[in-house]
Amino acid sequence: METHGFAFLAPWLIFAPLVGLLLNILLGGWFMKQPWGERAIGAIAASASGAAFVVSALLAYTVSAAHGELMTVPFAQWIHIGTLELDWTFRLDSLSTTMMLVVSGVGTLIHIYAIGYMHEDVRFKNDIPRYQRFFVFLNLFIAAMMILVSGDSYMMLFVGWEGVGLCSFLLIGFWYDMDTLGRSSWANSNAAKKAFITNRIGDFGFLIAGFLMFWRLGSFQFDQVFAAAPALAASDHTTIILITLFMLIGVAGKSAQIPLYVWLPDAMAGPTPVSALIHAATMVTAGVYLITRSAPLYTLVPEAQYIVAMTGAVTALFAATIAVGQYDIKKVLAYSTISQLGFMVAAVGMGAYVAGMFHLITHAFFKALLFLSAGSVILGLERGHHHLAHGHGHGDHHEEVFDPGDMRNMGGLRKTMPVTFWLYMIGTLALAGIVPFAGFWSKDEILLDANLHYTGVYWILTIAAFLTAFYMGRQIWMVFFGEARHEAAAHAEESPAVMTVPLMVLAALSVLGGALNLPFEGFHNLTHWLGHTLGEVEAMPLNGVVAGVSTVLALTAIFVSWLLYGRNPLKAGQPDPLKKPLGLAFTGMENKWFVDEGYWFAIVDRYVDIARFLADKIDWEFWHDFVHEKVIAGTYNWLSNSALNEGLDKRVIDAIANGLGKATQWLSGTTRKFQNGFVRSYALSVFLGVVIILGYLLLK
Amino acid sequence: MVDISYYILLSAVLFTIGAMGVLVRRNPLIIFMSVELMLNAANLAFVSFASMHGSLDGQIFVFFVMTVAAAEVAVGLALIVQIFKSRHSINVDEMNSLKG
Numbered sequence: 199m200e201t202h203g204f205a206f207l208a209p210w211l212i213f214a215p216l217v218g219l220l221l222n223i224l225l226g227g228w229f230m231k232q233p234w235g236e237r238a239i240g241a242i243a244a245s246a247s248g249a250a251f252v253v254s255a256l257l258a259y260t261v262s263a264a265h266g267e268l269m270t271v272p273f274a275q276w277i278h279i280g281t282l283e284l285d286w287t288f289r290l291d292s293l294s295t296t297m298m299l300v301v302s303g304v305g306t307l308i309h310i311y312a313i314g315y316m317h318e319d320v321r322f323k324n325d326i327p328r329y330q331r332f333f334v335f336l337n338l339f340i341a342a343m344m345i346l347v348s349g350d351s352y353m354m355l356f357v358g359w360e361g362v363g364l365c366s367f368l369l370i371g372f373w374y375d376m377d378t379l380g381r382s383s384w385a386n387s388n389a390a391k392k393a394f395i396t397n398r399i400g401d402f403g404f405l406i407a408g409f410l411m412f413w414r415l416g417s418f419q420f421d422q423v424f425a426a427a428p429a430l431a432a433s434d435h436t437t438i439i440l441i442t443l444f445m446l447i448g449v450a451g452k453s454a455q456i457p458l459y460v461w462l463p464d465a466m467a468g469p470t471p472v473s474a475l476i477h478a479a480t481m482v483t484a485g486v487y488l489i490t491r492s493a494p495l496y497t498l499v500p501e502a503q504y505i506v507a508m509t510g511a512v513t514a515l516f517a518a519t520i521a522v523g524q525y526d527i528k529k530v531l532a533y534s535t536i537s538q539l540g541f542m543v544a545a546v547g548m549g550a551y552v553a554g555m556f557h558l559i560t561h562a563f564f565k566a567l568l569f570l571s572a573g574s575v576i577l578g579l580e581r582g583h584h585h586l587a588h589g590h591g592h593g594d595h596h597e598e599v600f601d602p603g604d605m606r607n608m609g610g611l612r613k614t615m616p617v618t619f620w621l622y623m624i625g626t627l628a629l630a631g632i633v634p635f636a637g638f639w640s641k642d643e644i645l646l647d648a649n650l651h652y653t654g655v656y657w658i659l660t661i662a663a664f665l666t667a668f669y670m671g672r673q674i675w676m677v678f679f680g681e682a683r684h685e686a687a688a689h690a691e692e693s694p695a696v697m698t699v700p701l702m703v704l705a706a707l708s709v710l711g712g713a714l715n716l717p718f719e720g721f722h723n724l725t726h727w728l729g730h731t732l733g734e735v736e737a738m739p740l741n742g743v744v745a746g747v748s749t750v751l752a753l754t755a756i757f758v759s760w761l762l763y764g765r766n767p768l769k770a771g772q773p774d775p776l777k778k779p780l781g782l783a784f785t786g787m788e789n790k791w792f793v794d795e796g797y798w799f800a801i802v803d804r805y806v807d808i809a810r811f812l813a814d815k816i817d818w819e820f821w822h823d824f825v826h827e828k829v830i831a832g833t834y835n836w837l838s839n840s841a842l843n844e845g846l847d848k849r850v851i852d853a854i855a856n857g858l859g860k861a862t863q864w865l866s867g868t869t870r871k872f873q874n875g876f877v878r879s880y881a882l883s884v885f886l887g888v889v890i891i892l893g894y895l896l897l898k
Numbered sequence: 899m900v901d902i903s904y905y906i907l908l909s910a911v912l913f914t915i916g917a918m919g920v921l922v923r924r925n926p927l928i929i930f931m932s933v934e935l936m937l938n939a940a941n942l943a944f945v946s947f948a949s950m951h952g953s954l955d956g957q958i959f960v961f962f963v964m965t966v967a968a969a970e971v972a973v974g975l976a977l978i979v980q981i982f983k984s985r986h987s988i989n990v991d992e993m994n995s996l997k998g
Contacts, residue, residue, distance in 0.1 A: 874994060875993070875994030875995060876990070876991065876993075876994050877990060877993065878920065878921055878922075878929075878990060881920055881921055882921050885917055885921065
């Protein structure tokens with residue numbers, strides 16, 4: 199396919215952030231010594247990401263100018279072995295350019311925000327030089343994510359998939375030598391390892407799916423796979439089901455679905471911009487993108503689609519219940535992210551790819567907004583705490599461990615942090631699905647599809663949506679209303695413009711994002727746009743009942759949350775008002791339904807048992823003590839000591855050597871007697887010798 | 899003409915007397931004289947065979963032997979004089995410093 203317009207720019211999607219990170223690696227150390235160094239590093243990283251956004255926009259323009267025609271930009275030959283032909287090719291269509299725009303757009307805003315956030319974070323954590331590393335990782339992430347969304351084959355996608363996994367690991371463990379409160383500990387690095395290992399399980403599924411695909415369909419390239427799939431589905435239905443379900447395992451790992459979601463809440467150990475960029479807006483949506491990209495495979499197997507939809511729906515509800523019982527401002531958002539990812543997975547499972555992508559986009563806006571505002575809240579409290587510690591001198595404040603992320607330490611922040619409050623409000627309303635914010639339109643489209651296809655999924659998602667509105671209401675009342683439950687909250691300070699301005703942009707997008715795909719005639723822009731790639735989908739009109747039910751439920755949920763948390767604000771030290779009425783259930787929600795403990799008991803402990811058994815019994819007792827010590831070393835010792843040393847060496851070799859010596863000694867002792875020094879006796883010997891020789895000659 | 903076996907017999911007798919002298923006497927002068935006796939026994943044998951065969955080889959060899967014997971005595975006597983100077987004795991039984 200020939201390239202048009204700006205398609206030749208495609209490699210710069212990846213090279214722009216790579217140039218940024220190289221600059222920051224090479225020059226960052228020098229920058230950090232300059233008074234303006236931090237700003238320079240941040241500006242380089244943000245412009246690199248911004249350049250990727252500009253490229254994305256030009257590519258999207260090119261695709262739209264070509265009326266959504268698929269364009270591929272070959273870049274490099276990668277692996278050619280036998281029938282396997284893997285190239286690094288950029289795939290430009292409406293789906294990939296949409297993802298590029300989301301990733302680089304939200305990414306750039308978060309880069310800008312991070313300039314301000316990390317400036318303060320490195321100071322609270324007392325390690326200023328690490329500022330440089332953060333932006334290197336962040337640029338690396340953008341590059342990896344671009345590889346993921348622009349790849350033209352499953353393997354190229356997998357390269358990006360692993361790349362973002364690596365960046366996620368690096369950034370969760372960014373403060374690897376401390377916990378989230380800055381105390382010396384390995385908690386953060388353990389969270390990073392947990393994320394990485396859990397993702398490996400998912401990657402295993404992805405790889406199996408990839409191998410099956412190559413084995414039965416003969417290619418990794420998207421178009422070739424999709425072209426070969428229908429024939430295989432007709433002859434061998436099971437294989438396609440296996441491919442799609444193994445792919446679902448990969449999706450569950452990356453997009454934090456049951457049963458592999460457990461890493462995402464722990465991933466909040468990373469700095470807040472990371473939580474916003476990687477663990478809310480972009481990387482975790484890679485799974486949704488993967489299913490959407492594989493739509494031609496999934497549409498062949500309704501059974502797999504049903505499983506995907508149910509997985510998403512159950513995850514959405516399950517995570518929403520946990521979110522209700524959390525106290526950490528970021529943990530609530532983390533479970534909310536899992537829940538919203540459940541919505542998206544359910545949507546793409548039902549074949550509502552456009553709805554899923556729509557929700558992916560709006561979610562990227564409002565969840566990034568929420569996370570970044572939460573980061574602003576946390577830093578506000580840190581500032582307040584810092585202010586107190588200095589105001590009161592070096593007194594008892596240093597003794598107390600203060601958790602700036604705990605909502606029980608907050609309260610009344612709408613007065614001290616008004617900008618953040620309004621931004622958070624917008625994010626909350628968008629997430630809760632209140633008209634006319636972006637979340638309403640996208641969530642409604644998913645519910646509408648569910649209502650048409652799977653009633654079970656519809657009800658599960660509706661309950662999840664109710665809980666969503668409830669826990670967000672709870673959060674708002676706990677954080678911003680009532681009275682400060684901690685002195686730090688009373689002295690919280692607003693964040694600087696470098697942080698709030700990107701938030702305002704995201705807030706605007708959260709308000710207006712719904713305009714991408716309004717359910718009215720002539721406004722189905724995203725449906726038509728993605729239709730170029732996914733095939734024309736019938737655009738659905740607004741269903742008054744579905745929209746009405748969800749809106750009423752959301753408002754009810756917010757009202758209930760007001761009754762519980764807003765009317766009588768929480769006092770310091772007071773237990774959660776839900777504890778009494780819900781009893782055991784709330785204990786479950788508070789403790790994440792003990793899933794981590796269950797996994798720990800069922801998998802980690804068993805694994806440790808096996809490892810210990812292998813180490814103690816097999817390796818040490820059998821292998822070391824028996825095989826090595828007894829069999830090998832023992833035999834060797836016996837051989838060298840008893841057989842060779844005592845037997846051969848001492849008895850035989852020594853006997854030969856000693857015998858030779860003794861014989862020589864005896865011989866010389868005997869013959870020395872002849873050497874008596876008397877010439878006459880020598881002469882006699884000669885004479886005797888002559889006599890003997892003569893006698894011999896004569897008698898011969 | 900006297901039969902050659904008598905010459906040879908005389909030569910053998912002289913040689914034996916000489917050899918015994920070398921072996922049993924302790925005075926180096928006597929030992930030298932015995933050696934001379936042995937050499938002359940050999941000379942006698944040479945000339946006897948030379949005359950029997952009518953060849954001059956044996957005769958010429960005898961001159962060599964006599965020359966060497968003279969040189970040998972000269973060296974030997976000089977040695978004995980030196981030994982006597984250093985040890986004040988020429989008893990061969992006291993000369994065993996070459997013993998191993």
